[in-house]
Amino acid sequence: MADRQVCLSGTGLTKVFGFGRQKTVAVDHVDFKFYESEVVSIVGESGSGKTTLAKMLLGLLTPTEGEIYFQGQKRDISTQRKRKEYWKNIQAIFQDPFSSYNIFNKIDAVLLDCIYMRGGRRLPQAQKVALMTEACGFVNLKFEELTNKYPFELSGGQMQRLMIARIFLLKPKILIADEPTSMIDACSRATILDMLMQLRDEIGMTLIFITHDIGLAYYVSDSVYIMERGKIVEHGSADEVILNPKEAYTRRLISDVPKIYEEWDLSTV
């Protein structure tokens, strides 16, 4: 695929927390290129800087150093208006669905917000309901059962699915999924992953998975970036990285996942 477009890229991206002796370099001069409608995984253990990187991509944290380019242009989120414009293109699903919602807002408000963001404020009520029903239908939820409920009345899996319904309404260019399945059980995990992939095919967005589970990364992604202590130590296509890992760190991550077809070596920790 020579003609694929770079969607989001970064050069020398760095984030430093604290200063002096307390200084922690969370993300250390990271370079990356994410292509359009590609599934990318960023894999690393706790504390390797994955989430900090994601927050910088989302514009929730200001990088200490380095630049982010969005669709070839330097990203500009200096004003609230520009920031909102940027967020129409990049959205996220977080690890903990229980803390992703405003507990005072009903589900209707959550979904209506998305419609407003896409410029649907003046649509007739019936059409808004039709849009919301369609979005809920996409993730196997029933809008009639959800309307007038609060997010905390749903189960974890349902909340995470509602999050995907939001993304379905917003149709962003990039979706960052930060450990989207680590708080839900293996069975709903398959459903959630399925929906995300379907959504990717439907609206052609770039999907960035952030995970510690290299099995998941291998299953979903086209290319994989391995992060260790703030640095990207290895990247390439999923088959390349996971079947022929070059770095010792990657090999360790792979060996840490429990297997069923091979012996699981417990002596490495």
Add this chain to the structure above:
Amino acid sequence: MGKILLDVRDLSTKYVTRFQENVYAVDHVSLQVEEGKALGIAGESGCGKSTLALSLMGYYFPPLHYISGDIIVDGRNISRMDPDDVRRLILGREIAYIPQAAMNALNPTQKVISFIEDVIRVHDLGSSKREIYERARILFQTLGLPENVLQKYPVELSGGMKQRTVIAVAVLLSPKVLIADEPSSALDVTSQKMVIKMLMRLMEDGLVRSLIFITHELPLLYNVTDDIMVMYAGQIVEKGTAKEVVFDPLHPYAKGLMGSIIVPEEGVRGVKLTAIPGAPPNLKNPPSGCRFADRCKYVQPACRVTAVNLRELPNGRAYRCIFSEEELREAYRNG
């Protein structure tokens, strides 16, 4: 066959809600755990795994209530014992429990050592601080945990270290049965491996004599346990050795669970995960027939008529389905 340490017969428990509704979360469950063996319990969220774990301890407090059945720990029936006696004599010594949110189980205002002092005092064992410290130090040493953890507050520890500390506290009195409820679900793969390694070591060293391991991660169960039991809607739907249940599941639900396994091994990519559609039934009034009928691919009208019994096979396996073994295998072959 080893000595049976935990023998549970037809245990049923329920939750009573604020509106006096009964939720039958554990329904006629029988299980045996032998000395030196690990039993795994699998199932999705809301199928009664954690409630079973709580029920096994014989320590009931509202909203959880005991209905019927026996729990026999090393020859002693604890199901009808006084809760205070259970707490003093059984918990910690006979059965220890690692809760799901073990990371929050430590008291944030106490150092780890004073938490351990409390545990030992409740069980009237050794009272001097020096004795307790010595005991804790030796335990931490055997488990490969750094001694300075004892003098720290829980906030100073990482998630994985907190989890391992909680396990160490749980096995302080060398329990006969250790129940671990999702001990590693909140951890990253590396810390998870350390926790698992520690549990395996406890078994090898004889600090705990048997283990019940609850999780939804099947690859993990396969590596840790000898036998696996699959639960669905408060009932056991399949029982067998780890190998049998993972590679040759009989019950359609177990089959579905196996379809959701993701491992980083060749041949996994591109294989479509088979998610089981729908959600478990509401246990306030469970369906009268097979509880899995609404989500089952192979459902027949007969499934919904009467309750399905657990079929015991001569080789020790058991499953809860109206179809025979051959019929099920035939159905799976045809997709």
